[in-house]
Amino acid sequence: MTGPRRAARSGASPALVAGVRVALTVLSAALAGILGVLAVLSTRVARRVVTPADRVADTRILALDTAAQTITLERTDDSVLPGRYGLFTSGTENYLKLGSVLAQDAASVKRKLLTHVGPQSRISRDAAFSGWYFDRPEDLQLPFSSELIGSPLGPCPAWLFPAGDGDVWVIAVHGRGATRAECLRAVPLFHGLGITSLLVSYRNDGEAPRSRAGTYALGATEWRDVDAAVGFARRRGARRIILMGWSMGGAIALQLALSSAHRSVIAGLVLESPVIDWRIVLDYQARLMKLPPAVKDLALGALGSEWGATITRAGGRIPFEQLDVVARADELRHPILILHSDDDGFVPSDASHDLVVARPDLVEMQVFEVARHTKLWNYDQERWTASIRDWLDRQGLIPAGAGADS
Template identity: 75%
Template sequence: MVDSRRAAPTGATPGFARGVRAAAAILSAALAAAAGVLGIVSVRVARRVVTPAARVADTRILAVDPAAQTITLSRTDDTVLPGRYGLITGGDTGYLKLGSVLDEDALSVRRKLLTHVPPGAGVAPDAAFSGWYYERPEELHLPFSAELIGSGVGPCPAWLFPAEASGEMPETWVIQIHGRGTTRSECLRAVPVFHALGITSLVVSYRNDGEAPRSRTGTYALGATEWRDVDAAVGFARRRGAQRIILMGWSMGGAIALQVSLNSPHRQVIAGLILESPVIDWRIVLTYQAKLMGLPAPVTGLALGALASEWTTPLTRTGGPIPFDQLDVVARASELRHPILILHSDDDGFVPSDASHDLVVARPDLVELIVFDVARHTKLWNYDQERWSTAIRSWLGRHDLSRDLDSVRPEDGADGASELSGGSPDADS
């Protein structure tokens, strides 16, 4: 005998089950689609991190006054900075040197031109604001030679600025390492400071930077492979007579310098490191930049995971996983053996200074941090040249890495900012 109280539910079961299965299928498809979208976006973000890119315009030229030799730019966090800077432009003007801010409003800023712009010069509106200031080595008016340094990927171009010979101390060299997406020109600002102190400067390139040879993948490894090209420069310097070597790295160049100091077979001749706005822990930097871009946390996490994974390398095109643990120098602080000077702005805007502060806490016996504000990323020299230069001179003196500081005037290395530079160099885009 059938229980009528259970008949209706029993008869409804097939339809109900089909509905549940259909809903589950739709939900699974939606989740798979969402995961697929996240995966695609994450891979694109990962590729962007390691792919060398040309410098893009970040401001617009609103007006040029050839009579007054002034230029008006759209207002950004960088274009309002006090100090001296460069501007990468198109048209007839090429690379321009910029002086002090003359006036500003909510939308624009007018600055003094330190490169002469003749009347009638064609000026393209899009431009890139730069902290380089010097574009070419000839602008320093110091003796130099163009060199090629053999590395695992081929000959890497370098500029060598020899210091005056001195028999009073071992010959000291500084190797300058530029950052991500820039070239050797970034480092030229520092050369006069070291030259005045009797220190030879070697300004180097490394794989995939647009000047040195391309690696098989053509992508950055964020310092994990680039350090080998700089280590080849250390060997070059030793063969040329260097007895003590200082590594100076800018931004990603700081990450490269740290990897040289940790891994180089020439570690015994490395006397110290100077790091300007350095990358010390890539995960902090990339997470910070992802937030600036408005990326969801899951995308950032997946992108970092893709960069660190072996099986995703065909998608990220890195040729191998990025060893983030190896590149985290705060975690490896116990391995450091060389004194380090860090110059970093707390409002860097690109590479947060958190890891720089953390490294001082981890190794107060070796690491000294000079904190700037307002100066932003790799523009500390431009913002306050005297404080920047004094910090380096004092640190070198305390570690017996330069000649007598009393013989060096504070203005050594200045190029006469009040004078217009001659000509308009070709843009280095």
């Protein structure tokens, strides 16, 4: 029995049955729409993680006093920090060095200009606050040469600052969205200790060759380009090599220490604001962006799977389990110094603390406060310098004849 008679016997009117069907259709369409929106959002988030992007303006210039050589910036968590910093701009000046905070209120921060700006200068109001401070190797007034390091993808530009007898080298690795100029801050310390510095580039950073996909692998492939730099250093006479990495550069240095055929010459690692476990970082970033947990989970799932590589336009899956160095702590063989701020604001220090707990025999951590991501040198140069110098001394990595008080 079908149709109205069956509906009547069941106690349901034809109108009710039709209404239920319409409601189910609407709910199904709504659910499909929600899933579609989640899929679109998660895809955008996943692509953003692995896609190199141009520098983003994160503050505004409110006033420029060329007579007093001061600059007033919009107040942000970074622009209010004490210390010396840089500011990426556009117009007649593209980079300014900033000194101490002179005045501040709820909306603005006035700082001393350490780059002279003439009265005829015209600078865009949109700017990007930076911890680099030095943006050109010439700023250091130290002898250097430009080198090309043959990597699996082609020649990677590098800066070489020779020092001492060339026995001990530091290979400095910049972070995500940065270039080797980020590492210039460390060169004077190592040079004063007689340690040669090699500042390297790696695939897709805007200076080194581009991979086929043109995306980051978050350290899973980039380490091979830095490994080529280790080989370069060995051919130039290096017998002991220190790896130093900022942010994602720390992740790259750790992957190199775990995987390189040159492990025997690696004497130790110095990591500032490092990524130890990407899943912790991405979870933290998702919460800052107030993303629904479902979007975050879908994005991580896409990034970590082969099927998702097509959607994210990455060259392959991101092996999060391989990049989780806390989980792989038993594999570590080299002494490590971590410099990390509990107020980092971008890469939480949780995994750094966890790595100390997992390998207290190898890992030492200097915990900063107030300082923001990769800006520890800027915030407290004296402590930053002393922490690295003292650790190098304890590891026997300061060449004979170099002053430990440099």
